[in-house]
Amino acid sequence: MECLILGAGAGSRLMPLTARLPKPLLPLGPTTILGRLVDQVAPLGARRILCNLHHHAEAAEDYFARADLALPVVTRREDRLRGPAGAMLTFEDELTAADTVLVVSGDLYLGDGALAELVRRHHESGSDLSVLAVEVDDGSRFGVFRLDDGGRPTALDEKPAWAAGRRSWVSGGAYCLRPELLKRVPTEGLYDFGAHLIPELLAERAAVGLVPWLGRWDDLGTTDSYRRAVLDDLASRAPAGxxxxxxxxxxxxxxxxxxxxxxxxxxxxxxxxxxxxxxxxxxxxxxxxxxxxxxxxxxx
CATH class of the missing domain: 2.160.10.10 (Hexapeptide repeat proteins)
Known part of the structure; x- marks a missing residue:
């Protein structure tokens, strides 16, 4: 298995916190957001982490040169942003040679076991693409799945107005896929999982599986969500209260x-x-x- 942790985004909603650092390198207890994800990937069989860089790439390269992480990290700069799914082409040779590809957004705060469950269920299901799915109170900020009576996904709507204030199952920002899917990624323009790849596969009735995750999950895209994750992480290291x-x-x-x-x-x-x-x-x-x-x- 090869694992790509996405690290190129500018983190504009987190300014000024990301004025000097890429978002995945914001501190989280004794490590960073990305460092915690590496710890969670390490037991799953990957021998390294791949990470694309763009925003403050120099700071990220310096961090990886000094950090003592659970797995070695191979970095590569994107000269232009390709989008989350398009970023896979930055490591096209490595990913197409793998048996399984795991792609994880670099701004996730996940409970232990989430990625292990995603990989396990992907292998058991034989799906072309498996998506970590989480339930939120307001789906309007996310990619929201439409489900049939059996709970299977039939479509994915990106940030739909109809999901405002409505409890919804959404894409949780972690994906397990067959490397053959890289052939679909265009070499030009932005290409996203939620806006492009997943809807295209669902429209073709390809095997897309949802892996529901009911444990800790947060998209650290705002100052409030980031601070909440830091405080939650610290609380887990101390007696209640x-x-x-x-x-x-x-x-x-x-x-x-x-x-x-x-x-x-x-x-x-x-x-x-x-x-x-x-x-x-x-x-x-x-x-x-x-x-x-x-x-x-x-x-x-």
Whole structure:
């Protein structure tokens, strides 16, 4: 199996958090969003991770040169964005030579076992393409599946207005597929799983399988969702209701600063004298000035 983690997006909805970093490299406890995904892929049989780069590619390459991850990461720059499915052509030779291709959006926060369930169900079903599917309260921001009476997908509508405020099964941003599908990817323009590949396959009645996932899932596309994932990750490392902090080795926190709740202070960040932080994320290189109070926030 080859695994491609998508790392080229600009993360514009997360600005200014992504002003200096690609979104998958935002800190998450002692690792990063991407580092957590690598940990979850490692037991599945891949011997490496492939990762396409574009936005702040230099920062990503520097990170991979220094990071101690569960699997080696091979990076390649996209000179122009091709879209999530089009990005597979960046590693066309590697992916077409594989038995199975796993593609994971680099901005997912998944409960342990999600990717293992996707790969297992894909192999059992014999589908051409298997999609991790999650249920959300408002489907209008996602690719929403239309299902028949047997729960099988018949169509996929990208960000439909009709799904606003409506509980829906949506594409969860992780896909397992037969490498032969790369032949369908055009060499020009943007090509997406939700807007193009999946609807095309469903229209042709190809074997597209949904793998429902009821565990932890979040699309870390907004500041609120990112902070929520960081705090959830920290909470998982501490007794219920207890304070838990992760301060990176290269961060500087003044002895008079007060940290309560769940607080992450990332690499090279500075927390000044008398500062008070509660349920807050301080990003790499950021500064919290002396005597500043931040609650329920992100500091970039």
């Amino acid at each position: 207890g304070n838990v902090h992760h301060v990176a080795p290269t961060a500087r926190v003044h002895p008079s600063a007060l940290l309560t709740g769940r607080v992450l202070v990332a690499d090279d960040a500075v927390v000044g004298a008398g500062a008070r932080l509660h349920d807050t994320v301080v990003l790499p290189g950021a500064t919290v000035p002396d005597h500043t109070t931040v609650a329920d926030g992100c500091v970039a």
